[in-house]
Amino acid sequence: xxxxxxxRRGLLAGAGAIGAGLALSGCATTxxxxxxxxxxxxxxxxxxxxxxxxxxxxQALVAAYNKQSKYTVNLNTVAATTYQPLLPxxxxxxNPPDIYTxxxxxxxxxxxxxxxxxxxxxxxxxxxxxxxxxKALSTDATGKKIFVPxxxxxxxxxxxxSQFAKWxxxxxxxxxxxxxxxxxxxxxxxxxxxxxxxxGNAWVAAAWFDYFDIRLNGADFHRALLQGQHSFTDRRxxxxxxxxxxxxxxxxxxxxxxTWQEASNQLLQGQTAMLLTGTFFADAVxxxxxxxxxxxxxxxxxxxxxxxxxxxxxxxxxSSKTHNAAAVLDFMTWMATPAAQNLWTATSSGTVIxxxxxxxxxxxxxxxxxxxxxxxxxxxxxxxxxxxSDALQNTAxxxxxxxxxxxxxxxxxxxxxxxxxxxxxxxx
Amino acid sequence: xxLLHTQAPVAxxxxxxxxxxxxxxxxxxxSPLILAFVLVPLLVESVSVFWPAIQGVYISLTNxxxxxxxxxxxxxxxxxxxxxxxxxxxLGNTAIWLLLFGGLxxxxxxxxxxxxxxxRRGIAVYRAxxxxxxxxxxxxxxxxxxTLYQPTGMANGLLSAIGLGGWQHAWLANPNTALYAQIxxxxxxxxxxVMVLYLAGLKGIDPALxxxxxxxxxxxxxxxxxxxxxQLRGVNAVVVSVIIIDxxxxxxxxxxxxxxxxxxxxxxxxxxxxxxxxxxxxxxYGCALAVAIFVLAFGVIVSYLVRAFKESD
Numbered sequence: 001x002x003x004x005x006x007x008r009r010g011l012l013a014g015a016g017a018i019g020a021g022l023a024l025s026g027c028a029t030t031x032x033x034x035x036x037x038x039x040x041x042x043x044x045x046x047x048x049x050x051x052x053x054x055x056x057x058x059q060a061l062v063a064a065y066n067k068q069s070k071y072t073v074n075l076n077t078v079a080a081t082t083y084q085p086l087l088p089x090x091x092x093x094x095n096p097p098d099i100y101t102x103x104x105x106x107x108x109x110x111x112x113x114x115x116x117x118x119x120x121x122x123x124x125x126x127x128x129x130x131x132x133x134x135k136a137l138s139t140d141a142t143g144k145k146i147f148v149p150x151x152x153x154x155x156x157x158x159x160x161x162s163q164f165a166k167w168x169x170x171x172x173x174x175x176x177x178x179x180x181x182x183x184x185x186x187x188x189x190x191x192x193x194x195x196x197x198x199x200g201n202a203w204v205a206a207a208w209f210d211y212f213d214i215r216l217n218g219a220d221f222h223r224a225l226l227q228g229q230h231s232f233t234d235r236r237x238x239x240x241x242x243x244x245x246x247x248x249x250x251x252x253x254x255x256x257x258x259t260w261q262e263a264s265n266q267l268l269q270g271q272t273a274m275l276l277t278g279t280f281f282a283d284a285v286x287x288x289x290x291x292x293x294x295x296x297x298x299x300x301x302x303x304x305x306x307x308x309x310x311x312x313x314x315x316x317x318x319s320s321k322t323h324n325a326a327a328v329l330d331f332m333t334w335m336a337t338p339a340a341q342n343l344w345t346a347t348s349s350g351t352v353i354x355x356x357x358x359x360x361x362x363x364x365x366x367x368x369x370x371x372x373x374x375x376x377x378x379x380x381x382x383x384x385x386x387x388x389s390d391a392l393q394n395t396a397x398x399x400x401x402x403x404x405x406x407x408x409x410x411x412x413x414x415x416x417x418x419x420x421x422x423x424x425x426x427x428x
Numbered sequence: 429x430x431l432l433h434t435q436a437p438v439a440x441x442x443x444x445x446x447x448x449x450x451x452x453x454x455x456x457x458x459s460p461l462i463l464a465f466v467l468v469p470l471l472v473e474s475v476s477v478f479w480p481a482i483q484g485v486y487i488s489l490t491n492x493x494x495x496x497x498x499x500x501x502x503x504x505x506x507x508x509x510x511x512x513x514x515x516x517x518x519l520g521n522t523a524i525w526l527l528l529f530g531g532l533x534x535x536x537x538x539x540x541x542x543x544x545x546x547x548r549r550g551i552a553v554y555r556a557x558x559x560x561x562x563x564x565x566x567x568x569x570x571x572x573x574x575t576l577y578q579p580t581g582m583a584n585g586l587l588s589a590i591g592l593g594g595w596q597h598a599w600l601a602n603p604n605t606a607l608y609a610q611i612x613x614x615x616x617x618x619x620x621x622v623m624v625l626y627l628a629g630l631k632g633i634d635p636a637l638x639x640x641x642x643x644x645x646x647x648x649x650x651x652x653x654x655x656x657x658x659q660l661r662g663v664n665a666v667v668v669s670v671i672i673i674d675x676x677x678x679x680x681x682x683x684x685x686x687x688x689x690x691x692x693x694x695x696x697x698x699x700x701x702x703x704x705x706x707x708x709x710x711x712x713y714g715c716a717l718a719v720a721i722f723v724l725a726f727g728v729i730v731s732y733l734v735r736a737f738k739e740s741d
Contacts, residue, residue: 085706088494114495198601199574200687254579256690257601262578391708402691405603416513427491427710 042072043327045316046090046097048083058101061343065334071327073099084390091116091319098322099331104137104147104313105386106226111317112140118318118325121145123332129357130336133380137313148332149315149355151345153279154370155207155383156295163190163273171296175243178299182250185273193247194272195255196263197404202397204260206384207276209400210310212240215301219308219379226388228425232399232418241403241410243301248407256401278312278383279351279370293366297373308379312386315355391427395420481722488715498712505716515717518688518695521607522724525678525696529611529618530671536615537622537667538660542652544623545630555627559620566617570684573613574600577685600686603693610694614681618674622667629663630656665736669729676725697721 047058055077062075076097078086090096091111102108111117117140124138124145138147164170167188172178182192197205213222217236224230225237252272255263264281266272268289275281276298282290297309316335318328334340341354345362352362353371374380385393399417403410488505492498509515544555561569576582577599584596599609633656641651679698682688688695688703701721705714 085494085709088709092495111495116495198598199685200689202687202689254598254601257579257598389708391710394703394708397689398691401689405601405690420514424708427493427708427713 041324041327042074043098043322043324043331045073045075045099045101045331046083047075047077047101048080049101050077050080050083057344061340064343065331065340069330069334071324071330073327073331094321096319096321098324098328099316099318101314102317103382103386104149104315105382106388107386108147108317109140110389112142112144112146116320117146118320118322118328119144119146120148120318120329120332122329123148123336126333127336127356130355131357131375133311133374133377134313134355137380137382138315147315147317148336149313150335150341151315151352151354152311152313152374153352154374155211155276155278155310156297156370156373157274157276157299158267158281158293158295159274160267160270160292161294162292163270171294172299173296175299175301179246181274182247186250190270191252191266191272192250192274193255194252194263194266194275195404196258196260196275196277197255197401198257198262199259201259202256202401203385203393204263204277205256205400205404206393206396207278207310208244209240209396210381210384211276211298212243212301213237214308214310214379214381215298215305216240216243218305219381222308222381223387226384226392228421232421233414237414238410241407241414244403245407248404251404256404278310279366282351282366290366295366295369306378307376308381309374309377310383311374311377311380312383313355313380389424391424392421395424484715485719487711488713488719490712492711494709494711501712505713506720508713509716509720514692514695514700515697517692518697518700521695522676522697524607525611526672526675526728528608529614529675529678530668532611532615533618533622533671534667536619538626540619540623541626541630542656545627555623558623561617562621562624564617566613566680567684569613569617570681573681574685577609601690603690606686606690606694610681610685613685614675614678618671622671625663625667625670626660629660633659661736661739665733668732672725672728672732676721697724 045058045062047055049055049058058075058077062073066072087100087102087107088111090100108117120138121144124135127135127148130149134149134152138145138149140146167184169181169184172181185192195204197203210222213225216239217225221230221236225232225234230236252258252263252266258266260277260281261284263272263275264277264285267275268285282293285293300307316332318325318332322328336356338354338356338359341356341359345352345354345359351367353367353374354360381387384396395417398420399413402413406413487498489501489503490498491501491504540558544551544558578584579596579598579601583599587593587595597605599605637655637659638651641655646654677698678696679702682694682696682699683702686694688699697717698721701714701717704710704717708714
């Protein structure tokens with residue numbers, strides 16, 4: 001799963017960086033302020049945003065901070081593929097880097113439970129305006145704040161407005177609406193649902209699992225399931241798959257063979273009508289086509305289940321062994337301000353939402369709609385791997401792709417999944 | 429004495445005498461320079477290869493997630509292997525890979541070398557073309573093959589063009605074809621490499637042997653069977669070692685094309701080891717898998733070499 005997370009993060013950051021790099025190059029060139037005060041020593045920001053554009057944007061961001069602060073932050077960018085396996089090594093080393101780019105969720109909570117993460121409550125004292133869901137996400141089991149979110153994005157069922165208008169369809173709100181829409185689209189000779197879970201992209205299928213589970217069983221059950229408190233052979237998990245089976249005939253039969261990039265091309269070219277995807281895909285969409293794109297939230301299946309949405313959140317945490325906690329907190333506090341988050345997100349292609357509600361989110365209609373959907377949600381989940389672990393994601397990849405290809409073998413697929421998951425929870 | 433040591437090989441006339449004297453002198457008189465030539469690389473090797481390898485074996489005896497201190501698990505990770513269906517699948521796939529990839533690249537490489545050994549006009553172009561895939565990064569190669577294998581890609585297009593539309597597959601997404609579809613890009617690369625090794629071997633065969641065989645009325649097949657093959661024995665040892673090592677580490681193709689999927693159907697020991705250690709951060713089990721790979725590679729190569737040397741004695 002490493003590459004999935006990374007590609008999503010990388011893509012987002014990469015596209016965001018195109019503009020950010022340009023916008024910030026002014027700051028970058030004016031950072032060599034002679035004789036700046038360096039009380040307490042410089043601190044290191046370890047970053048996995050290693051695509052050239054993202055790295056440039058991070059450099060500009062750090063330069064902008066150093067320019068106005070008495071502390072100095074040094075950026076150390078590590079190749080994204082190396083970063084993930086090395087993160088535990090960094091954190092447990094005797095003299096670790098101070099601050100890390102990473103995501104909230106299981107990983108952060110896991111490191112916090114080992115006492116490896118710094119209490120960043122100091123930074124949070126300036127972040128009273130943040131959404132409660134983000135606050136909860138950044139809090140560990142003991143009530144300590146361990147994470148500072150900088151930006152997040154959303155998942156939705158994307159479609160082309162012109163296509164839906166042609167077929168006389170409106171956005172489905174309920175499950176039966178959705179099934180009807182699928183049937184209508186199929187009758188027009190178009191594949192209703194694209195997937196893009198092929199060749200190393202199996203993780204994409206987990207979005208469907210996540211949404212079925214949080215729509216049918218709720219976010220609390222979903223999280224508990226991913227933490228090993230319920231079995232994958234549970235009746236409620238079986239419900240997820242029996243509901244999934246209702247739409248499986250509408251899936252692209254090559255959905256497990258093509259990449260998500262290919263799947264988003266199919267959507268743009270009108271070969272498929274709908275695609276459940278994170279907003280990262282839009283970064284590669286030509287400017288002209290993006291205006292025709294819209295999305296609707298994953299249809300409600302059981303109205304009695306509290307509303308939850310997937311909102312993968314990126315941000316920073318810090319090592320508890322830092323030698324200069326004051327500088328770390330100062331930088332984290334700065335990164336939580338609207339000014340810093342505007343620098344990072346304002347020039348992106350319009351798919352990232354800054355975590356600070358006061359920051360000016362890109363004003364495109366898509367982002368406004370996405371933000372409104374997340375604001376209205378009762379709870380936010382991250383994504384399968386972020387709410388569990390990359391190891392559990394691997395077991396999900398195996399089970400979900402097998403299910404999509406062989407829905408008749410559900411029982412054995414689920415028992416295999418459970419035994420593999422038990423192994424993961426045992427070794428975690 | 430130091431002087432004698434270093435001079436001995438460059439004074440051929442006096443060599444027999446001096447060599448005799450040296451031998452009597454024994455190893456106690458080895459020059460410090462020679463010692464340094466042996467010990468310094470040994471030290472570097474120990475620090476950079478042997479020590480990490482020994483550590484890897486130690487980690488394989490523990491449970492370690494990279495965060496907590498490793499806890500000793502004895503042979504737990506090895507017994508887990510025996511009950512791990514994914515490991516057994518990966519082991520089987522590695523064996524298939526070894527046989528198909530190894531066999532076909534040896535046969536294909538030898539075939540190409542035989543075909544291209546005679547100097548003809550433009551032959552260098554053909555050799556270069558066959559060798560070219562070796563030059564490319566395998567990850568880049570894999571991406572190219574990925575587009576060929578797409579459901580709407582060239583492979584399926586070709587099949588339908590020649591009237592075999594029924595044979596079309598989602599090659600990399602179908603658990604029955606994924607492994608074999610990935611052997612092809614690996615072969616495409618390896619054959620050129622093996623060809624070069626065999627070309628060098630063929631060049632080293634004394635043409636007089638063929639002359640003699642022809643005089644004795646040997647057919648082309650008999651010449652190949654009784655002159656070429658025995659003469660290539662030395663090269664064979666190299667080729668077999670290279671092929672075994674390459675197939676056990678043929679990680680890049682599979683990792684960039686399917687990551688062992690769909691549902692572990694194309695998992696190899698190398699990809700499973702990587703996934704376990706570096707994606708799942710289950711370092712104990714990952715190291716145990718690495719030790720298993722090492723034992724397999726080492727065992728196969730050593731048993732081959734022992735046999736080869738016995739035959740040549």
